[in-house]
Amino acid sequence: MAARVLQQCVRSFARPSLRLCSSNLALRVTAVQAVAVHRPLSFAADSRRTRWLVQSRIPSVGVLCRQYGDLPPLTLETIKERVMYVLKLYDKINPEKLQTSSHFMKDLGLDSLDQVEIIMAMEDEFGFEIPDAEAEKLMTPEEIVQYIADKKDVYE
Amino acid sequence: MLRHSKLQKQVLALYRQFLRAGQDKPGFLPRIRDEFRENSRIKKTDVMHIEYLYRRGQRQLEQLRNANTKQLGSFSKPKERG
Numbered sequence: 001m002a003a004r005v006l007q008q009c010v011r012s013f014a015r016p017s018l019r020l021c022s023s024n025l026a027l028r029v030t031a032v033q034a035v036a037v038h039r040p041l042s043f044a045a046d047s048r049r050t051r052w053l054v055q056s057r058i059p060s061v062g063v064l065c066r067q068y069g070d071l072p073p074l075t076l077e078t079i080k081e082r083v084m085y086v087l088k089l090y091d092k093i094n095p096e097k098l099q100t101s102s103h104f105m106k107d108l109g110l111d112s113l114d115q116v117e118i119i120m121a122m123e124d125e126f127g128f129e130i131p132d133a134e135a136e137k138l139m140t141p142e143e144i145v146q147y148i149a150d151k152k153d154v155y156e
Numbered sequence: 157m158l159r160h161s162k163l164q165k166q167v168l169a170l171y172r173q174f175l176r177a178g179q180d181k182p183g184f185l186p187r188i189r190d191e192f193r194e195n196s197r198i199k200k201t202d203v204m205h206i207e208y209l210y211r212r213g214q215r216q217l218e219q220l221r222n223a224n225t226k227q228l229g230s231f232s233k234p235k236e237r238g
Contacts, residue, residue: 111196112160112164112168113168113171113189113192113193113196116168116171116172116175117175120172120175120176132165132168132169132172136160136165136168
């Protein structure tokens with residue numbers, strides 16, 4: 001039982017450099033298991049050894065490739081969810097009354113100072129600067145989503 | 157209030173700079189918000205007062221940005237009971 005586990009562990013490496021020592025391991029394993037069920041285990045060891053020999057033909061160098069890390073791609077849906085989530089966390093907004101089309105000043109009763117704070121929270125969330133001239137025009141969550149989608153080239 | 161006047165835009169820009177500068181140092185943000193909210197009550201026509209407060213705010217922003225300021229605290233009087 002333990003021998004089978006050992007064999008599986010060695011097999012999972014699948015390296016031809018291990019071929020020699022793994023065949024030794026198989027031999028040693030068969031020697032240990034001499035008392036127990038001997039014949040099927042040795043047969044299995046033999047077949048595995050031949051399989052390893054066959055596998056050694058495969059070149060050990062894998063496909064050369066570069067890997068980069070990046071954030072998950074933005075879609076309109078994810079932008080909208082993040083914007084609404086940030087707005088719900090703001091303590092001056094009632095989460096039940098919040099819709100995508102609710103105007104900050106007319107529907108939610110905020111003033112321009114609050115609107116500056118909200119835009120700053122959006123800047124922190126999405127990681128890019130929004131200039132003042134355009135920031136003061138964004139009055140509903142829908143407009144914020146549109147603006148971010150424009151800036152980040154997200155379209156469907 | 158669809159379009160802000162020049163002065164309003166300046167005040168909002170100052171508010172934004174204050175919030176950015178005060179993010180890392182503890183104790184400044186509540187004071188900034190209270191101060192701006194308190195002064196938002198003065199009339200739009202009282203330009204002298206607004207400009208005075210604006211210049212004062214700019215000087216305080218320079219103080220805040222100075223690397224030597226670390227935090228802000230305040231004393232408050234406990235509420236009288238009975």
